[in-house]
Amino acid sequence: MSVRTTSRPRRSAALGAGAVALVLLTTGCAQDASADGGAEPEHKSFALTGRTLTVDSDDSRIELVPGDGEEVRVTRWFSGRVLLGSTPRAEWTVEGDALTLRVSCAGLLAHCDARHRIEVPADTAVTLRTQDGAVTAKGFSTPLTLHASDAPLTVEDVSGPLDLRSTDGAITTRSVSSSRVRARTEDGSLVLALVRAPERVDAGSRDGSVTVELPEAAYDVRTEVEDGRTNVSVLEDPASSRVVSVTAEDGNITVRPAG
Template identity: 35%
Template sequence: MTSRYRALPAILAACTISLAATACSSGDELADAPKDSKTFEFTGTNLSIESNASELELVPADIQDIQVERQVSGSVNGNAPESEWVLAGNTLTLKTGCAGVSISCKARYVVKVPRNAVISAENTDGSIQASEISTDLTATTGKGNIRLNNFSGHKLDLTSDNGNIAGDRISAPSVTATSDNGEVQLRFGAVPDNVGVKSDDGNVELALPESDYRVDTKTKHGKVTVSVAESSASMRAIQVDTRNGDISIMNGQ
């Protein structure tokens, strides 16, 4: 038996069992995972969400309470992963324990929130997705992408340590986006007043409605392309700063 075939079992084992979080996988293990749901009584207007090791989706709805749908798949140390979902005050905690010898340990939470709720969401090891939000939003990920669609709140603050940030039909007057290691792509549906974007390692692309803008760009290693109308007297400020990445600021909706 050659060394190539002797190594095969070890390679397969490495792709099946992980000593940290999720193992090698192909496809969506959560597609067939059972769904649990829970409703939390909520009387406030400010909601903080703390999550980890999961896919987090935020959905505004015509409701008063918080409704959560949960899917968990895989195993940890031979058992089903431990999962926590609890609302204490205005903080909703959604956590799944994937530490240890785990096989395809994953979780997905779909959180329906009242339309008037101001949301601050943090996912330390997973993605955040949101659509149709019309209030202020702060979204932070450690290792995961942020994806928004049709946002019309006044203030939007997005941060990802290791992940891409993407938004379509953004209509917020004030937008900040920061990614240490990932691309930022934002397409605006209305003229913003103030946009600040920073990426240490990643390209930045902004598509803005036609107007005049006061544009300030900085990059150490990258190409800068600006095709919007520029005016130093404009009240609409666009500031983009990258270390290693191209900057593109164009007209488009």
């Protein structure tokens, strides 16, 4: 085993608004998402014409899991309150194999909370684009493409090809047995934990550290770092067909054995 380590250096108007808010609070003049606050789950189901589900979401936490049926099943939890403005609302629309999730929550002292659980037929690939909401995906054997803005991504117990990207959010994977993994972050850390030796890993970060954990095998490890350190402690073989490419700007790179 070879170990490689390198490093490089590195008042009055506000009071008026507050008074208005206080009056609204004390008089109960607020717009609610529903009479009961929208805490009860709502459900929607639809059939797919193909084998790929595309999801476009904003301002909502998303949970993706394989389902046991032939339809996509969506469960929504939504609550919202605005003291002065339009009534908060959550919308879901389906067009072909595309699901669009939108939350409208604007006004004085607006507060909304949305969460969606999406159950996908087991043989369906998923492509998701979202902003302002954490994403978790677990248990998939089909391809996953998850791109997020201002949102962290967490992926666990998957075996299909992975394409992950996050801006202003960390990416964390656990128990991944995918043969091909591509992951990119901007302003966030990246952790890839694999339990089966991959054929190809392409990982990179701008302004964040990158950690790749690999099962025992020989790898062709290629690293490039700016303003950070690199530590590789897996068995390296430039002739190996298993290629692990890792880049980082303003962050450290660690490639180490799993476990």
